[in-house]
Amino acid sequence: MEKAEFYSFYKRIPKAELHIHIEAVISKDSIRTLYLKKNGTAFSDAEMEKLFSYSDLNGFIAAFLQVQDLFTEVSDFDLVFEDLKNYLLRNGIVHCEAFFAPSAFIKKGFSYREMTENFAKNIRKIKEETGITVWLLGDVSRTFGLENAENNFKMFTENPFDGFIGIGLGGAESKGPSKDFGPVFEQALSAGYHAVAHAGEDEGPESIWDAIKICHAQRIGHGISAVQDEKLMDFCAENQIPFEVAPTSNVFTKKYVKSLSEHPFRAFFDRGMLVTLNTDDPLFFGAELLDEYWNACTQMNFTDEELKQVILNSFKASFLSESEKSAACSAVEEAWNARK
Template sequence: MNKSEFYEFFKKIPKAELHIHIEAVMSRDTIKKLYLKKNGAEFSDSEIKELFSYSDLNGFIAAFLKVQDLFTEVSDFDLIFDDLKNYLVRNGVAHCEAFFAPSAFIKKGFSYAEMTKNFEKNLKKIKKETGITVWLLGDVSRTFGLENAESNYKMFKENPFEGFIGIGLGGAEAKGPSKDFGPVFKKALADKYHAVAHAGEDVGPESIWDALRICNAERIGHGITSVQDADLLKYLAEKQIPIEVAPTSNVFTKKYVKKMEEHPVREMFDKGLSVTIATDDPIFFGVELLDEYWNLYTKLKFSKNELKQIILNGFEDSFLPVKEKTDFKNLVEANWK
């Protein structure tokens, strides 16, 4: 298939995206609007280019925090959810489980209760306008330590909203080791919330082991350093623990992957891991979900049927009820024909 045929075909196949941050789906137009509103001045293209210039994970996180700092009031999230809706439609995503990171906003003085009202309103709006379901995972954030993570979880628990399904552990992996956050994961899982963790993105396979053994994470975000540990690969394959892989993100941060053709997702898939594909932070890495499938097809030699299996994995590895998983997978098969 040539590129236009590929994009046209795969857009029509319903997909689930399980690893994406809502603040990172915003358009450059939204960034300009927020900058103008906050600073009373235009944000030039050269300044935006500089904002998105970084060479490692810590540089990306710094840019992410700068974007969050552009928000001045809770209603600014309306722009983010509009961008998210447009992104999901463009890429043929039928179900999305996305992260939001409240720590920076709480530090700015935002009311979390007001944020949840905005989130719930916008999730319902997306569902009504497009039929797409979006569920949210709150990032307890390893960047600010365990005490902040537990504070975030307490806030989540005390302010539930329709569409909130659990917690994620994101942020600077080397600064906040997975093993430090077992207590907050234990609380969330005991309260019947879902719990997932970024691990093996910027640290070796020991981070993944800790996320599984200490945090009991239900899914692993990135997980690319699993290929450094044969026992871990075997364990992940046998247990069919979902791995949310974001190829361009891993190339961009350049810690373990220097170019797409060397990305370990090919080995992970071939070893029987339950791999899903996601974008992580589209605006920061200049990539959308259809682009990632095209990368796998052209640079990592995934066949169309292998890509279909990854799409099916996305629904199977979601937190949807069993019947809805089955319905979506049947829809994939029907549209494929």
């Protein structure tokens, strides 16, 4: 398939995205709007270019913080959700499970309760306008230890909202190893919430083992260092532990892969693991979900049938109910067959 045909066809196939951070879906237009509102002057093209000129992880984090810093009130999140809606529509995503990380905003004085009201309102709006479901996982953060993570979880559960489905463990793995967070996962899972962990993104396979064995994480975010451990890959394949893989993000951080063609996504898929394609931070890494599918086709030799399986995996690995999953998979088959 030619590129234009590929994009138009794959856009029509309903997909789920399971690993994306909401602030990283913000558009450049929204960045300009927030900047003008905060500073009273326009954000120039040169400044925009500078903001996105990073080439390593620290540069990316600095840019991410700079964008977060532009928020001055809770209603600024309306822009983010409008951008999220457009992103989902552009990429043919019908179900999205996204991360939010409230700590930076609470630090600047935002009320968490008001944030949840804003999130619930915007999720409802997206559903009404497009039929797309957006569910949110709160990042308890691994950077400041277990107690801080438990406090975050407590704040989440004391302020529940429609669309909040559980917790994620994000941040630098080296600063907060998975094995330290077993108790907060136990609290979340036993209270009926979902719980997922970034693991094996910038630490070795033991981080993934710990996320599985100690945290009982229901999904692994990235998990790319699993490629170093045959037993782990077999265990994950046998138990169909879902992996949320974001190849462009992994190539950017350069920890375990230097190029898309050497990314272990292909190896995981061939081994029978339940792998899904995601974007992590689409604005910051310059790749949207359709780009990730195109890259898998052109740089990892995925056939259309294999990519269809990856799309079906995105629903299987989601937290939709069994009946919703089977309805979604039927819709995929139907859209797929409509090509003929």
